[in-house]
Each structure stands twice: as C-alpha cells, then as structure tokens.
Amino acid sequence: MTDFTNKTVLVTGSSRGIGLAIAKAFDAAGANLILHARSEIKPEVLAEFQQTPQTLQFDITDADVAEENIKALYKQEGFTGIDVLVNNAGITKDQLAMAMSPADFASVVNVNLNGTFNVTQPIFKKMIRQKHGAIVNLSSVVGLMGNMGQVNYAASKAGIIGFTKSLAKEGARRGIRVNAIAPGMIVSDMTAVLPEATQADILKNIPLSRFGEASEVAEAVLFLADSAYITGQTLTVDGGLYI
Ligand SMILES: NC(=O)c1ccc[n+]([C@@H]2O[C@H](COP(=O)([O-])OP(=O)(O)OC[C@H]3O[C@@H](n4cnc5c(N)ncnc54)[C@H](OP(=O)(O)O)[C@@H]3O)[C@@H](O)[C@H]2O)c1
Numbered sequence: 001m002t003d004f005t006n007k008t009v010l011v012t013g014s015s016r017g018i019g020l021a022i023a024k025a026f027d028a029a030g031a032n033l034i035l036h037a038r039s040e041i042k043p044e045v046l047a048e049f050q051q052t053p054q055t056l057q058f059d060i061t062d063a064d065v066a067e068e069n070i071k072a073l074y075k076q077e078g079f080t081g082i083d084v085l086v087n088n089a090g091i092t093k094d095q096l097a098m099a100m101s102p103a104d105f106a107s108v109v110n111v112n113l114n115g116t117f118n119v120t121q122p123i124f125k126k127m128i129r130q131k132h133g134a135i136v137n138l139s140s141v142v143g144l145m146g147n148m149g150q151v152n153y154a155a156s157k158a159g160i161i162g163f164t165k166s167l168a169k170e171g172a173r174r175g176i177r178v179n180a181i182a183p184g185m186i187v188s189d190m191t192a193v194l195p196e197a198t199q200a201d202i203l204k205n206i207p208l209s210r211f212g213e214a215s216e217v218a219e220a221v222l223f224l225a226d227s228a229y230i231t232g233q234t235l236t237v238d239g240g241l242y243i
Pocket residue numbers: 012013014015016017018019036037038039040058059060061087088089090091111115138139140141182183184185186187188189190191
C-alpha cells in the first residue's frame with residue numbers, strides 16, 4: 001500500500017461522502033490529516049481516524065476567509081506544510097437549463113470552481129516555496145460528457161479540468177503535480193437524492209453495472225497523489241460510463 005507517513009494532507013469537504021472516504025484512506029496510509037467542511041465536523045467522525053485529524057471550518061466561496069484559515073494553519077508551531085491538497089468540496093443544484101435560476105447557476109460554479117481556486121491559491125504559493133506538492137481536484141464524468149439538468153455542475157466540473165491542466169503547467173518546474181479525478185455515479189448523499197427511475201436509467205449506461213463506492217474514488221486519489229511522473233491528467237473512475 002502507498003505510504004504517506006509524515007505527509008500532511010488537507011481534504012476539503014471531508015465531513016462526509018467521498019471526501020471522508022479519501023481522508024480515511026490517507027489516514028490508513030499513515031498521513032497526518034486536516035479535515036475541512038463548511039459545518040463543524042462531528043466528534044464521532046473524528047473518532048474513526050487512527051491519528052486524530054486537525055479540522056478547519058469555513059465556506060470556500062469566501063476567498064478572504066479561506067486565505068485567513070490557511071495562513072493560520074501555517075503559523076502553528078511545528079507545522080511543516082501541506083504535502084497533498086485534495087479539492088473535494090462541491091455541490092449540485094440540478095434543474096433543466098430553461099428553468100434554472102441565474103442564482104443557482106452562479107452558486108454551483110462559485111462553490112465548485114471559484115471555491116477550488118480560493119483554497120488552492122494560498123496553498124500553491126506555499127508549495128512553490130517548499131518546492132514540492134501534489135494537488136488532486138475532484139471533477140466529474142459530467143464535466144467530460146455533459147448531463148441533462150446539470151449545465152451549472154457540468155460547467156464547473158469541466159472548468160476544474162482546465163484549471164488542473166493550467167496549474168499543472170505552472171507547478172511542474174517547482175515540483176508540484178496537479179491532477180483531477182472524474183468520478184461517475186458514486187454511492188453518496190449527492191446521488192441518493194436522485195429519483196429511483198433516474199438511478200435505474202443511469203445504471204443501464206454503466207458497463208460495470210453498478211454505482212461506484214467512495215473508497216474506489218479514494219484509491220485513485222491516493223494513486224495520483226503518489227505518482228511521480230503524472231501531471232495535468234484527469235482519471236475517470238466511472239465503471240466505464242464515459243466510454
Ligand atoms: N457523488 C457522486 O456520485 C459524485 C460524482 C462525481 C463527482 N463528485 C464530486 O465529488 C465531490 C464530493 O462529492 P460527495 O458526493 O461526497 O458530496 P457530499 O456528500 O454532498 O459532501 C460535500 C462536502 O463538501 C462540503 N461543502 C459543500 N459546500 C461547501 C462550501 N461552500 N464550503 C466548504 N465546504 C463545502 C460539505 O461540507 P458540509 O458537510 O459542511 O456541508 C461536504 O463535506 C464533489 O466535488 C462532487 O462534485 C461526486
């Protein structure tokens with residue numbers, strides 16, 4: 001198994017779902033975790049970790065608040081820097097384009113894309129100084145193939161892919177690799193809200209005939225975080241949905 005002993009890993013949106021599974025996989029691999037969410041992370045969630053994680057609580061859409069929180073982290077005595085950043089926090093507000101409010105379009109792009117930038121920039125600056133780092137961004141297969149009712153989400157997740165490629169080019173010379181994961185349909189709160197008929201329709205198009213597990217996305221995140229010669233890539237973890 002990949003060893004992340006003595007590595008510090010920040011996973012945004014790690015209070016539940018895929019983010020929590022990613023954080024637990026890094027914990028199992030020996031990493032020091034920093035969990036993050038908009039709301040307070042429950043003590044019972046923290047208790048599931050081998051090494052008690054630090055926690056951050058802020059809304060990623062506020063660039064100033066994100067920067068303040070990250071600066072405070074680096075000011076802590078003995079803090080040696082973030083080795084791996086996983087930008088996982090994200091939301092959906094689905095609606096057909098003809099009925100979608102401009103506010104719902106903007107808020108999904110604001111959380112998923114602007115929020116990713118707001119967290120990444122202050123950490124990327126520090127990674128440049130420390131001359132190493134790995135960043136893994138959560139895109140979605142919807143960012144590659146589009147989806148009815150998700151113009152806002154698909155635009156934000158396609159944006160993540162362009163963001164990833166550009167940042168990979170900027171970071172490479174400083175020893176920073178940046179990659180993305182494009183999950184398909186993963187068992188989570190986000191997919192549980194889909195009507196049963198919609199879930200059944202989607203299933204018909206998944207060659208491996210099942211939704212994925214959050215732990216399977218986590219495996220791919222650890223792989224990209226550890227690989228030395230992969231950067232600027234988007235790895236689909238989708239049971240073949242996109243092929
Ligand atoms: N589920 C899927 O099938 C699927 C497929 C493809 C891609 N993805 C992507 O994978 C990522 C995780 O998905 P998920 O299904 O695990 O989501 P989830 O269960 O809904 O969890 C979302 C996480 O993001 C946090 N978050 C949301 N808005 C935030 C904000 N403004 N500021 C700070 N934190 C915020 C939430 O914090 P709180 O708990 O405080 O609300 C929570 O920790 C997302 O980027 C999603 O787009 C998911």
